[in-house]
Amino acid sequence: MKVIFEDKKKRLIRGQEEIKFNSHSSRHLISITARVKSKKQISAGATDDEDLTIELDGKKFPMLTGPQRVIDSPASFSGGALHNLSKTVCLVVYLESGHHRITFITDEPIATATFERLEVCVLDNNDKLELNIAKEAEDGDRRPWITFVIDDLPLLSFGLTALVKRRYRDSDDLKVIVDGKTWTHPSQDEQSEGSSPLEWFYRFWYFAGAILLGTIRLSYFKTKLPKGLHYIELFADRKPYLESVEFDFSESPSSNQVPNLQKYKDSRLNKHDEEIFQALIYVESRLGYGLSSTGHASFTDIMQVGNPSDPALHVLNNDKSKPTESEAYSGKVAVVDYKGEAKVNTSYESLYWGARWLYHKAQDVDAHGKQVWYSWREAVHRYGPGKEAYTEVVWNLYKYGKDPDGGENIF
Numbered sequence: 001m002k003v004i005f006e007d008k009k010k011r012l013i014r015g016q017e018e019i020k021f022n023s024h025s026s027r028h029l030i031s032i033t034a035r036v037k038s039k040k041q042i043s044a045g046a047t048d049d050e051d052l053t054i055e056l057d058g059k060k061f062p063m064l065t066g067p068q069r070v071i072d073s074p075a076s077f078s079g080g081a082l083h084n085l086s087k088t089v090c091l092v093v094y095l096e097s098g099h100h101r102i103t104f105i106t107d108e109p110i111a112t113a114t115f116e117r118l119e120v121c122v123l124d125n126n127d128k129l130e131l132n133i134a135k136e137a138e139d140g141d142r143r144p145w146i147t148f149v150i151d152d153l154p155l156l157s158f159g160l161t162a163l164v165k166r167r168y169r170d171s172d173d174l175k176v177i178v179d180g181k182t183w184t185h186p187s188q189d190e191q192s193e194g195s196s197p198l199e200w201f202y203r204f205w206y207f208a209g210a211i212l213l214g215t216i217r218l219s220y221f222k223t224k225l226p227k228g229l230h231y232i233e234l235f236a237d238r239k240p241y242l243e244s245v246e247f248d249f250s251e252s253p254s255s256n257q258v259p260n261l262q263k264y265k266d267s268r269l270n271k272h273d274e275e276i277f278q279a280l281i282y283v284e285s286r287l288g289y290g291l292s293s294t295g296h297a298s299f300t301d302i303m304q305v306g307n308p309s310d311p312a313l314h315v316l317n318n319d320k321s322k323p324t325e326s327e328a329y330s331g332k333v334a335v336v337d338y339k340g341e342a343k344v345n346t347s348y349e350s351l352y353w354g355a356r357w358l359y360h361k362a363q364d365v366d367a368h369g370k371q372v373w374y375s376w377r378e379a380v381h382r383y384g385p386g387k388e389a390y391t392e393v394v395w396n397l398y399k400y401g402k403d404p405d406g407g408e409n410i411f
Contacts, residue, residue, distance in 0.1 A: 001029065001121045001122070001123055001124075001131075002121060002122045003119060003120070003121050004021065004023055004120050004121065004122055005021040005023075005118070005119070005120040006117075006118065006119050006120075007019060007115075007117070007118040007119075008117050009115075010114065010115065010116050010117075011114075011115050012112055012113075012114055012115075013034075013052070013104050013106055013112065013113045013114070013115050014106070014111060014112055015106060015111050016103065016104065016105050016106065017103070017104045017115070018101050018102070018103050018104075019101065019102045019104075019118060020099060020100065020101045020102075021099075021100055021101075021102075021120055022098065022099055022100070023095055023097065023098075023100060023120070023122060024097040024122070025094075025095070025096050025097040026094070026095070026122050026123065026124075026125060027092065027093070027094050027095075027122075027123040027124070027125050027323075028091070028092075028093055028094070028095050028120060028121065028122055028123060029090060029091070029092055029119075029120075029121040029123055029131070030056070030090070030091040030093065030102065030118070030119070030120050030121075031088060031089070031090045031091075031117070031118070031119045031120075031121075032054060032088065032089045032090075032091075032102070032117070032118055033086055033087070033088045033089075033116040033117040033118075034052055034077050034086070034087065034104075034113055034114060034115050034116055035077070035082060035084055035085060035086045035087065035113075035114045035116065036049065036050035036051060036052055036077045036078065036079035036082055036084070036113045036114070037049065037050045037079045037083070037084045038050075038079045038080055038082075038083045038084070039079070039080075039110075041079075041083065041084050042079075042110060046110065047109065048107075048109060048110055049078065049079030049080040049110070050077075050079035050106065050107070050110050050112055050113050051071050051072075051076065051077065051078055051079060051106065051107035051110075051113075052076065052077040052104060052105070052106055052107070052113035053070045053071060053073075053075075053076045053077075053104075053105045053107070054075060054076070054089065054102060054103065054104055054105070055102070055103040055105065056091060056093065056100070056101075056102055056103075057095075057100055057101060058103075061073055061074075061075035061076075061091075061149055061151075061229070064179055064180060064229070064231065065180065071107055073231075074144070074147045074149070074177075074231035074233050075089050075091075075147060075149050075231065077089075077113060078144075079110075081143050081144055082143055082144065083140070083143065085138050085140045085143055086116060086138060087143075087144050087145060087146070087147070088135075088145070088146045088147070089146075089147045089149060090131075090146065090147070090148045090149065091149045091151060092123075092129070092148065092149065092150050092151065092153065092247070093149075093151040093152070094125075094151075094152065094153075094322075094323045102118065125320060125321055125322070125323075126320065127248060127249045127250045127320060128246070128247070128248055128249075129246070129247040129249065130244065130245070130246050130247075131244060131245045131246075131247075132243075132244050133146075133242045133243060133244055133245060134242075134243060134244075135241070135242050136239055136240070136241045136242075137236035137238070137239050137240050137241075137242075138239070139238060139239050140236065140237075140238070141237060141238075142173075142235060142236075142237045143235065143236065144233060144234075144235055144236075145234050145235060145236035145240075146233075146234040146242065147231060147232065147233050147234070148231070148232040148245070148247075149229070149230075149231060150225075150229070150230040150231075150232070150247075150249075151229055152227060152228065152229065152323060153227060153228075153230075153249045153323065154225060154226055154227045154228075154249055154250065154251050154324070155223050155224075155225040155230055155247065155248070155249060156222070156223065156224060156225075156248040156249070156250040156251070157220055157221060157222045157223055157224075157247075157248045158220070158221050158223065158232065158245065158246060158247045158248065159218060159219065159220045159221070159245070159246040160174075160176065160207075160218070160219055160221075160234075160242065160244075160245055160246075161216065161217070161218045161242075161243040161244045161245075162174050162207045162216070162217060162219075162240055162241060162242050162243060163214070163215075163216040163217075163240070163241040163243065164207045164208065164209035164212050164214070164240045164241075165209050165213075165214045165239075166209045166210055166212075166213050166214060167209065167238060170237070170238055171208070171209030171210045171238065172207075172209040172236075172237065172238040172239050172240045172241075173202065173205040173207065173208050173209055173236075173237035173238065173240065174205065174206060174207035174234060174235070174236060174237075174240040174242075175204060175205050175206060175233075175234070175235035175236075175237075176206045176207075176221065176232070176233075176234060177231075177232070177233040177234075177235065178221065178223055178225075178230070178231070178232055178233075179225070179230055179231055180231075182204050183206050183221060184203045184204060184206065185199075185203075185206050185219075198210060198211065199211060205237065206219065207219075207240060209238070209240075216243065226251075226333070227251075227323075227324060227326060227335075251324065251335055275398055276358075276376060276380070276398055277351070277354075277355065277358075278398075279394050279395075279397040279398035280303065280354070280358070280380070280383070280394060281302050281303060281351075281354075282397060283390070283393055283394050283397065284302065284303055284304040285301065285302045285303070285304060300344065300345070300346060300347055300350065301344050301347075301350045302347050302350045302351060302354075303350045303351055303353070303354025303355075303357075304350075304354075305344060305350060305353050305354045305357050306343070306344030306349075306350060306353075312342075312353065312354075312357040313342045313343065313344070313353065315336060315360075316336060316337075316338050316342035316353065316356065316357065316360070317337070317338050317339065317340050317341070317342050318335060318336060318337035318338075318339070319340075324336070324337075325360070326365055327360065327363060327365065327371070328363075328365045328369055328370055328371035329371065331369070331370070332369070333365055333369045336360060342356070357383060358379055358380075358383050361374075361379050361382035361383045362374055362376065362378075362379035362382075377391065377395055380394050380395060380398075
């Protein structure tokens, strides 16, 4: 893990503020610490609390139960809950190479919040991630403390190493909430044989100081969550200490129970207009006789899917260098994984895997796990670098035979 950007200047945000940074294509950890006040802490005449939300490159992080609700989501800062105590939101997200921006948006009518710290780190694209936190909560009463936002990743499990102490009258406690569900320790479940009244009383606080009595505990949580947006919330009571966090972003073994999507043939792929491929091959490699701007071979790789800088083969083989992608078929969702079969050593293989990649980019999986289709124009856009200029060149060649080099019409 390497820190690539930091902002430690504590300041008052009024209205909206934007912080920009540059990075390369990789998984990132973005940690944001801020604090907001309740209306009673602002002034006697205040009519509302301070609230702060964040966006990353324009992307919002809403409540899972209400995609339109951003304020009061686990990734936001609510004065009514925090009462001017600090909270940290940690985003684990894959970012492409280039410019990025984090936007801080305060809520009317107060429109203020206190920014404390921003840290951006580049991570390895491994399934396992270990973070050394070494942080003690400010002394306070039952409030959000740290939220981990897992964006567009599966989560097989995670582990927490924490210390809670027994204190006079009110001990340290730490609550663990995953996607809105509060986790209870088996020994604190009222259904567990032999559980004591004290354990049942603290059943919603996974780490309870009155029970653990100052001993440090490492606990693992088997979540088996599919790829998507997930929130891990840690609520603090008094001053719990978080030593470290471990994540396992592997796919759940249950994904092996769905059909092997790589073996079936879909009628949509067989009925495509072959002129789309003619246009793509011409634009990508001038039918194999052109020069690649990256120096990658054109004669063999006519569809340019074998270019090392292209994500196609990495995603198709699920080699973990890129985030995994899935497809839906017959009502079930499975990770695309050819286990190393996708390779380009001949022009035939380039055409074969190029067709498979275009087919993959022509579809998506909606929130209900159903297969949805894009138009062929949008599929071409998703196949290429994501720039409209590229899409326009391919589409004009496909629809009108317009030579991108300015010569006579080709088709």
